[in-house]
Amino acid sequence: MRIGIFGKGRLGSAIALEAQAAPDLDLAWVLGPEGVPTPVDLAIDASVAGAVDGHLAWALETGADLVIGTTGWALPGLEGRIGSRIGVLAAPNFSLAVALMARLSTVLGRFAALDGTLDPYVLEHHHRLKADAPSGTARRLAEAVLAGMPGKSAWTLGAPGPGELGIAVIRAGAEFGSHTVGLDGPAETLTLAHQARSRAVFAQGALRAARWLRGRRGLCTFDDYAREILDPLFGDLP
Template identity: 65%
Template sequence: MTLRLGLFGKGRLGSAIAAEAGPALAWHAGRGETPDAGAGVANVVIDASVAEAVEAHLAWALETGTDLVIGTTGWSMPDLEARVAGRIGVLTASNFSLAVALMARMATVLGRFAALDPARDPYLAEHHHRLKADAPSGTAKTLAAALMAGCPRKTEWTLGAPAAHQLSLGVVRAGAEFGTHTVGLDAPAEVLELTHRARSRVPFAQGALAAAQWLHGRKGVFTMDDLAADLLDPLFVFGDRP
């Protein structure tokens, strides 16, 4: 069966997803709009709109039995799993890039390495364009959580001078940068950094389509980390050990 997609959001990300989806796009609705009666049937809908619209879009997805990929940030719904209750598939993402999903898993490994020596300090820095609404971004928070999962002595992040248990996080909002994120560790005699730099919104659009394809047919609430575990973890297998 050919996957048919619906799309909420006509902003920068929504437009990029629409262009990448091509003929697979059944309908495309802007802010405050819902698909009209004449819209094509969609197997999966991607929400690339705004945080304030997520609750209404989830209600629509539950009512119509349509799987939903949520790519907005800045929203919170503590009872999401209870609302979904296995009726549809829902995937939430702070960043759709598969390379960023891989980076998050590598960040946890970096955190584990930092945890071996208290002199190794993990940190995170991000740079987005001047119009980016949230600071830090959802991606930065996801990467920070991944770092702290590997380094238990860091239990929260801070934008100010960090305490011993905090992870230092730097934020820049300037210019037209699509998005750059760096996770690193600083030790007395060496520095190790891992950087993702987006050159366009194409990786986010392609990742959104991959997420929709992966989600279809699954029931429950998932994240890009679940997709990464399924698709990317085989990359960490280097053959049989002696």
């Protein structure tokens, strides 16, 4: 599969290293904002939020599938715009372990809903240069918790109000990415935690998602890919 990468930053560079070592992939280009892409089978967007719209337009024009790993962007009407013309997979995080953590976070939310003394929260820590806060992963985990708690309808950055789930953010140092979903009660606490030790885990996940997306059409998420792997893990549980 011939691929291209939009973005020469931390994630784009990590994906490029993994792609160059993959025998089934042909890396055609890695472009910054000044580059002009040539036709490929699939492109991975690891650039900046403001560039996503233009990259999507290029993919629709050329027929290339697109994996979007950029965070902090929003394109209204995205699913209708894509239709069945190409395959697009959008994800704030390409770690399969984080996808599992999101599923478990919904269970934590359901458990918290049984006991009003348990307060759920999300905490995330990234390096000082990360632009968006909270991260896309933190928002995804918060939404997963809320899916299990009918009494809470939204997340908020900082101290939560009635019916809200609080997200705390740290921007310091060189942390690749650390996320915690917790329950805090007067008699006990329970936490789920994930810490990335390198960007390789995200790069490898992005390429797995790219291979999975090829041949599909419409808008997908990393959870759609992860579901095929995670569902069997829960199938025989009582």
